[in-house]
Amino acid sequence: MLALMQRTLAVLALATLLLPSIAAAQEIGECITLTPRRPGLGIPLHTQAGVNSWEGERVPVDSIVTVVQTHDSGWLRVRFDALEGWISTRYIGDVVPCLTTTGLIDTGSSEQVCRIATWNIEWFKDGKSRGFPELIGDEALPARTSDDFGFIAKAIITMEVELLLLQEIHGDDIEVEGEWVAHSPELERLISILNNQSGATSWDYRIGTTGRDQRLAFLWDTRTVGLEWWCEAALPSDRVNGKELFDRQPIVGMFSCFKDGLEMNDFIAVNLHLASGQRNAKNHDMAMQRVLEWIELERGQDNCIPSDELDIVIGGDLNASRFDTWDEDFWDTMESGSWDVLADDTTYPGTRLRADPPGSLVSTIDYLIVSKGTGALQGDEVTMTHGHVRHDLLALPSISNSALTFRLRASDHMPVTVDVRITDDTD
Numbered sequence: 001m002l003a004l005m006q007r008t009l010a011v012l013a014l015a016t017l018l019l020p021s022i023a024a025a026q027e028i029g030e031c032i033t034l035t036p037r038r039p040g041l042g043i044p045l046h047t048q049a050g051v052n053s054w055e056g057e058r059v060p061v062d063s064i065v066t067v068v069q070t071h072d073s074g075w076l077r078v079r080f081d082a083l084e085g086w087i088s089t090r091y092i093g094d095v096v097p098c099l100t101t102t103g104l105i106d107t108g109s110s111e112q113v114c115r116i117a118t119w120n121i122e123w124f125k126d127g128k129s130r131g132f133p134e135l136i137g138d139e140a141l142p143a144r145t146s147d148d149f150g151f152i153a154k155a156i157i158t159m160e161v162e163l164l165l166l167q168e169i170h171g172d173d174i175e176v177e178g179e180w181v182a183h184s185p186e187l188e189r190l191i192s193i194l195n196n197q198s199g200a201t202s203w204d205y206r207i208g209t210t211g212r213d214q215r216l217a218f219l220w221d222t223r224t225v226g227l228e229w230w231c232e233a234a235l236p237s238d239r240v241n242g243k244e245l246f247d248r249q250p251i252v253g254m255f256s257c258f259k260d261g262l263e264m265n266d267f268i269a270v271n272l273h274l275a276s277g278q279r280n281a282k283n284h285d286m287a288m289q290r291v292l293e294w295i296e297l298e299r300g301q302d303n304c305i306p307s308d309e310l311d312i313v314i315g316g317d318l319n320a321s322r323f324d325t326w327d328e329d330f331w332d333t334m335e336s337g338s339w340d341v342l343a344d345d346t347t348y349p350g351t352r353l354r355a356d357p358p359g360s361l362v363s364t365i366d367y368l369i370v371s372k373g374t375g376a377l378q379g380d381e382v383t384m385t386h387g388h389v390r391h392d393l394l395a396l397p398s399i400s401n402s403a404l405t406f407r408l409r410a411s412d413h414m415p416v417t418v419d420v421r422i423t424d425d426t427d
């Protein structure tokens with residue numbers, strides 16, 4: 001399998017070499033992407049235009065660089081952070097919006113939203129090879145490098161997301177002043193990269209205590225979202241279809257959105273990862289029923305969910321497809337009740353990348369579900385009817401050569417996002 005991937009990449013690299021340069025003239029001050037000839041290797045920066053000797057500095061492949069000088073040869077002098085140098089024409093990609101000084105892409109959009117993502121960052125643990133269930137043994141994908149962490153940070157910043165519901169995150173428990181606290185070394189490292197890229201110490205996280213090495217976590221940007229409190233469910237976890245209902249307990253957070261530093265509307269986020277494996281419809285139905293009953297119970301008792309809070313988003317890896325033949329009942333039960341599954345027909349695309357053929361999308365298992373009805377999210381703060389499966393990330397510069405690189409560097413799952421309009425709090 002890996003041999004096939006390498007061949008595919010080699011063919012792609014060759015195709016890039018043979019293609020004539022079709023880049024339009026770039027202007028000074030514009031920002032461009034880079035087109036690497038193979039993933040992982042940075043783009044060489046030369047000291048003189050048109051001269052191929054190379055001093056040893058490289059820009060990371062997924063960078064967006066600013067053009068600072070042009071040359072008759074077509075080479076461009078570019079700047080990326082503190083680095084500056086000439087790049088040859090073969091690496092020149094597309095003109096794109098520049099990153100602002102905060103590291104965010106300036107889209108010029110005026111309406112302010114809280115953007116929420118669900119993302120299973122496959123086996124986010126140092127030293128772990130990945131690829132289950134397709135790529136095992138010799139074919140398993142290597143453990144992530146620190147460059148891969150940078151790539152994941154770049155994906156998060158590109159999505160302009162303020163809160164992420166993450167699955168498969170490594171965490172362990174440490175004793176702090178006599179109390180056991182769950183923490184994640186990997187998320188802490190990712191946060192240091194995010195903070196570095198955004199130029200502010202603004203990212204924070206919480207991780208659940210259950211699920212052994214693959215837990216659930218919240219990750220958010222404190223500049224735009226605040227955590228009010230969070231809790232972890234303790235639902236009875238029977239074995240159904242031979243699998244625990246909850247290998248990891250759902251985690252629930254109450255967050256509020258900020259506008260110009262003021263606290264505006266708040267909402268409850270429920271992060272779920274249902275049982276993996278095949279033919280789990282009965283397991284998934286029972287798990288979802290328990291989660292929904294738990295939400296009602298908590299709200300009824302004014303416990304983890306305040307009794308008047310109607311804005312709820314459930315997100316996660318449900319390992320269930322709304323569109324396959326192993327029909328879970330919960331989709332339609334929820335839709336006919338007070339929930340809107342943000343995926344109504346097969347225009348909702350695949351969310352998981354499989355390995356064979358490399359990078360193809362196979363299953364549609366990651367979802368966002370929002371509360372609906374008077375005072376709830378749908379129709380008021382949320383107007384999207386489908387979650388946004390972030391296939392745009394597959395076009396990030398460093399992975400111009402396929403979804404396979406996304407899987408190698410980030411995950412077999414694509415993130416899905418939904419926008420919550422920032423408005424006065426009505427509940």
Ligand SMILES: *[C@@H]1O[C@H](CO)[C@@H](O)[C@H](O)[C@H]1NC(C)=O
Nearest residue numbers: 080081082192193195196197
């Ligand atoms: C922060 O970013 C700069 C510029 O990209 C880089 O040189 C530096 O190593 C980064 N620091 C950390 C701690 O990642």
Ligand SMILES: *[C@@H]1O[C@H](CO)[C@@H](O)[C@H](O)[C@H]1NC(C)=O
Nearest residue numbers: 276277278319320321363365
């Ligand atoms: C659920 O996960 C298993 C791997 O554990 C996978 O084989 C199966 O196809 C997934 N279900 C769906 C609907 O994709």
